[in-house]
Amino acid sequence: MREITKEVKHEVEGKEFIFQITKMNALKGTYLVKFVTEKLIPVFTQLQGIFQAPDKDTDGNELSEEAQQKIVEQRTEEVLQMIPKALEALSEEELTGLIERCLQTVQVMMPAGWQPVMIGHNFGVEELEYDIMTTLLLCYEVIEFNLGSFFGGKSLGSFLPRRNTSK
Amino acid sequence: MANKQGFATYSLLDVVSTINHPDVGKFVLSNGGGGQITISAAGDLFSNTKTATGYVTINKMKSEDGVAQLELPNNSESDIFMRKWVAYLKSCATKRSALSTLTVFDPVANRTITLNGVVPQKEPDEGYQQTAGNRTYALLYAEKIVK
Numbered sequence: 001m002r003e004i005t006k007e008v009k010h011e012v013e014g015k016e017f018i019f020q021i022t023k024m025n026a027l028k029g030t031y032l033v034k035f036v037t038e039k040l041i042p043v044f045t046q047l048q049g050i051f052q053a054p055d056k057d058t059d060g061n062e063l064s065e066e067a068q069q070k071i072v073e074q075r076t077e078e079v080l081q082m083i084p085k086a087l088e089a090l091s092e093e094e095l096t097g098l099i100e101r102c103l104q105t106v107q108v109m110m111p112a113g114w115q116p117v118m119i120g121h122n123f124g125v126e127e128l129e130y131d132i133m134t135t136l137l138l139c140y141e142v143i144e145f146n147l148g149s150f151f152g153g154k155s156l157g158s159f160l161p162r163r164n165t166s167k
Numbered sequence: 168m169a170n171k172q173g174f175a176t177y178s179l180l181d182v183v184s185t186i187n188h189p190d191v192g193k194f195v196l197s198n199g200g201g202g203q204i205t206i207s208a209a210g211d212l213f214s215n216t217k218t219a220t221g222y223v224t225i226n227k228m229k230s231e232d233g234v235a236q237l238e239l240p241n242n243s244e245s246d247i248f249m250r251k252w253v254a255y256l257k258s259c260a261t262k263r264s265a266l267s268t269l270t271v272f273d274p275v276a277n278r279t280i281t282l283n284g285v286v287p288q289k290e291p292d293e294g295y296q297q298t299a300g301n302r303t304y305a306l307l308y309a310e311k312i313v314k
Contacts, residue, residue: 108192110190110191110192111190111191111255111259111263112188112190112191112192112251112252112254112255112259113251113255115191115192116192119194119195119198119199119244120195120198122185122193122195122198123193124192124193124194125192125193126187126189126192126193127189129193
């Protein structure tokens with residue numbers, strides 16, 4: 001059977017939630033393709049590799065775990081400095097439009113059953129409404145899940161920075 | 168709110184009513200086809216105790232609980248969410264059943280009414296007629312906060 005859903009787990013306010021992403025249909029997905037190729041790839045190529053700590057230093061010597069950790073910390077700072085630059089390329093409407101479109105395809109498992117994360121322009125779950133990090137992570141996963149096959153069947157790995165996704 | 172000419176303005180369409188339960192989710196009822204909302208306090212705030220000679224003592228009392236009535240169109244998104252909410256409250260652990268809040272925000276008056284501890288008093292009436300009717304949800308609340 002064709003797989004059009006994917007489940008991911010994220011922690012929100014110390015509680016683990018299971019999210020289900022449903023693939024967009026081709027028409028809705030086209031918007032995403034347009035958006036990603038136009039706006040996001042230039043941003044992501046700048047960010048590429050920044051999250052991945054190198055095993056060896058410039059002289060080819062093995063790096064200790066501590067040193068790797070240090071590099072990651074330095075790079076996190078770099079990322080934080082780059083965020084305003086990255087967001088500059090997007091207008092506010094484009095950004096909210098993208099986030100809403102992405103989150104409208106995501107459901108979350110609540111004790112009462114599946115609940116859409118976004119209903120129209122409103123959040124369907126209170127915990128997420130004030131959690132910027134998880135919101136952005138979900139958007140990232142929606143884009144990766146939808147467009148993974150679009151870029152040569154591999155993944156967006158060549159364009160998007162690598163991240164440990166708990167599945 | 169009165170403007171310079173002395174008119175007041177009011178619009179039910181501007182009022183945003185939201186129901187939230189941490190286990191069910193959050194739903195903006197006014198976006199999913201809301202109707203009218205009536206919030207009635209249950210108890211008295213003051214009463215008089217009168218002696219045979221006519222001496223009156225004024226009793227000041229506390230009462231924050233009451234009844235809220237929601238009118239929602241049959242089969243609207245709001246109705247479907249409320250059905251799920253009622254069904255969950257019937258089956259969930261008792262401890263989790265009093266966690267719902269209903270918020271009514273009137274942007275014209277800049278006034279927010281928050282009802283805490285909202286539970287359904289009973290299931291709404293079911294009816295199938297030629298055309299869609301409205302379903303009335305009778306809710307009980309434990310506390311009302313107005314800001």
